[in-house]
Amino acid sequence: MHLLEQIDRWGHLTPDQPAHISDGRVLTYGELLTRSDAVAAWLDAELCDSRAPVAVHGHKEPEMLVAFLGAVKSGRPYVPIDISIPAQRVERIIANAGAALILTPARVDGIVAEGLPSRRRHGAGDDPFYILFTSGSTGEPKGVIITHANLRHFVSWMLAEQNFLTGEETFLNQAPFSFDLSVMDLYASLATGGTLFSITKNHVANLKELYAAFRISGLTTWVSTPSFAQMCIIERTFAEPMLPNLRRFLFCGETLAPETASQLLERFPQAEVWNTYGPTEATVDTTSVRITREVLKKWSPLPVGAQMPGTRVLILGENGERVPAGERGQIVIAGPNVSPGYLGRDDLTAQAFFTLDGARAYRTGDWGREREGQIFFEGRMDSQVMVNGYRIELGDLEANLRALPEIADAVVLPVEKQGRIDALAAIVVLAVEKTGSDFAFTAQLKTRLGERLPAYMVPRKFLYVDAFPMTANGKADRRKLAELLA
Numbered sequence: 001m002h003l004l005e006q007i008d009r010w011g012h013l014t015p016d017q018p019a020h021i022s023d024g025r026v027l028t029y030g031e032l033l034t035r036s037d038a039v040a041a042w043l044d045a046e047l048c049d050s051r052a053p054v055a056v057h058g059h060k061e062p063e064m065l066v067a068f069l070g071a072v073k074s075g076r077p078y079v080p081i082d083i084s085i086p087a088q089r090v091e092r093i094i095a096n097a098g099a100a101l102i103l104t105p106a107r108v109d110g111i112v113a114e115g116l117p118s119r120r121r122h123g124a125g126d127d128p129f130y131i132l133f134t135s136g137s138t139g140e141p142k143g144v145i146i147t148h149a150n151l152r153h154f155v156s157w158m159l160a161e162q163n164f165l166t167g168e169e170t171f172l173n174q175a176p177f178s179f180d181l182s183v184m185d186l187y188a189s190l191a192t193g194g195t196l197f198s199i200t201k202n203h204v205a206n207l208k209e210l211y212a213a214f215r216i217s218g219l220t221t222w223v224s225t226p227s228f229a230q231m232c233i234i235e236r237t238f239a240e241p242m243l244p245n246l247r248r249f250l251f252c253g254e255t256l257a258p259e260t261a262s263q264l265l266e267r268f269p270q271a272e273v274w275n276t277y278g279p280t281e282a283t284v285d286t287t288s289v290r291i292t293r294e295v296l297k298k299w300s301p302l303p304v305g306a307q308m309p310g311t312r313v314l315i316l317g318e319n320g321e322r323v324p325a326g327e328r329g330q331i332v333i334a335g336p337n338v339s340p341g342y343l344g345r346d347d348l349t350a351q352a353f354f355t356l357d358g359a360r361a362y363r364t365g366d367w368g369r370e371r372e373g374q375i376f377f378e379g380r381m382d383s384q385v386m387v388n389g390y391r392i393e394l395g396d397l398e399a400n401l402r403a404l405p406e407i408a409d410a411v412v413l414p415v416e417k418q419g420r421i422d423a424l425a426a427i428v429v430l431a432v433e434k435t436g437s438d439f440a441f442t443a444q445l446k447t448r449l450g451e452r453l454p455a456y457m458v459p460r461k462f463l464y465v466d467a468f469p470m471t472a473n474g475k476a477d478r479r480k481l482a483e484l485l486a
């Protein structure tokens, strides 16, 4: 069944069931159906034959869901833009997307489609479903095109793997809709007739409100970055009694530290913990693994999982050859979940995408390794730095820091002096109480790290924080961390 039909079905079967709850506002499946139909009819009347993308600008309001589905029902892809994105960048995104118009919650509220013919001709297959802008290495945002077929492949996999209870799940929506992690909770929820429970910037600004919201949320499926869960763990009452119905944590987007997984298993004995991995260009995620006590005992750092059925995750060497199992190479993804490329950027598309044995393939720029069918993520290929002539992968160093039992999470940043990298600094969230002075404790950590790595890789500075500041997308904010060092 077409994803849109799957979602619309709930509008007929369970019209009063909440599809979305955000800041106390409720959108039912019945409302989602009629309002998105109205938006589709209105867009057709407004834009005539243009199939240009529709930008949707807001912050987790129910009207954003109405606008997303309305655009797709009218055969136009949507471009989600969260209000946390600075105005100048929003302008560049809208220009790069060639967006026909911008729908805001207020504009969606004002849409009246009475008297308009309903001409629904939603796309399928290779037609674009949404276009998501990510940061390009040049600083210019790149629009990743995700087609109906891409999304279909991803959603089918998730539904098959997770056995969501139809009509009974409540999904946490932590990530803004402009970040592809949100696609996981949004479409898993809508496809299964579940309720999407958004936490907004108001909750994150006032953590008491966040925990109060959790208590009445009825959450069954948690979807977030590991950083966000790590922040919640700091609250002692963040445990089963706060979320008694929770059945699983699904993580993606950053390294899941063993310590985070282990604490969650302790605090939520009734819930599973999953690590998943993938870039926006391959539709949210492509590998997954359930992190059990046995997995924690066996691997540190943790694997990101095995490839999804129907898609291959390969480790390739410099010349595109497959490297032997256990050796390091670039993670390449080939399959029906891989995007056709970047909107209007054939140059960038040609650099990153290619065809492999007849399948669309994407070079992730991530270092990885395969062991026993599991993929291990080992940092970005472009986070390579040279310190005093030594070539160091920051991701590699971070993974080794996290492997120390004293460390819950770590970010390593270069310290520059007169325009060149002079040393490395580790910013660390500890898993244990610090003993003795900072100096003595740091010396101890350096010794332990020196047992795993060559001396030139051991950071000179160590800085201890309770939690990492986060970007609007919920990943550790490296820029803010760099300011701590200044």
Ligand code: AMP
Binding pocket: 134, 180, 181, 251, 252, 253, 254, 255, 256, 275, 276, 277, 278, 279, 280, 281, 304, 364, 366, 377, 379, 380
């Ligand atoms: P994005 O396109 O914003 O989702 O970022 C994708 C990138 O995030 C990947 O290429 C990886 O570098 C990183 N990433 C995604 N999932 C994981 C994971 N489970 N563990 C470590 N890094 C991850």
